[in-house]
Amino acid sequence: VVAASNELFLDCKGMSCPMPIVRLTQAMRGLAPGERLVVEATDPAFRPDLLAWGRRFGHTVVSLEMGPVIRATVIKSGATRA
């Protein structure tokens, strides 16, 4: 996880199923509830996997930009959010 401009960023570009979700789960462990993380991936199954992952853990996917690179912002569950 790389911190860039006050925002935690995880680069999963080039990784294939199931590795983006593996790295995402590992990265989320280091976050406090309510903290947000931006993740980028190119895995074609990333969108459905990310949404299923969010439902499972209760993390919120606040933004999801599709394209050759999928970019999503997720908020860790368990806290009051601004």
Place this chain on the structure above:
Amino acid sequence: VRDDDELRRLIERVVDERVSGRLAELGARLDDVVARLNVAAPPGTRDRASILVFSGDFDHLLSAFIVAVGAVSMGVEVSMYFTFWGLAALKRKTSFAGKKIEERLLSLILPGGPDGVGTSRLNMFGLGPALFKRMMADKHVETLPGLIAVARELGVKLTACKMTMDVMGIRDDELIEGVEYGGAATYVAEAIESKITLFI
């Protein structure tokens, strides 16, 4: 009238005593049930998946490990049981010393580890796996040994079937470290607690 009043008071007192006694008893039972529930499902208990890996084919093993690693990332506790051809996934070397002639023959024929397994279709004497590996690398798909390493790193429980190891003459020291050994009962005990059970 006075007798009636006395009788009523007596009855009420007896009923009160009995009811409070029963209530205390029920309360104690409820506490017991709650305590047991807490033991059976402590907060944070994770869902489980158990995968019985019978096949030793490249594509089958790849699927098994992708699902296993994916499940762990979804917060599921995963155990994998390896039997017959599936044991190839756990091999780190092949040794011949001290083995019977038929065991040696089998050791010679069987793959020496996950990198040497063939595909279930289009194997073409090893050309298939080579082609698959190249295509997977192009698509940045994790290799089979890579996925096995990730599974171990994430705490997937790997158990080898002792009976089939015995039959095929596979020794403990031929398998990777951290593998547990068990039999049918070990698998069933794990599988019955699992929401997901797969036979691959």
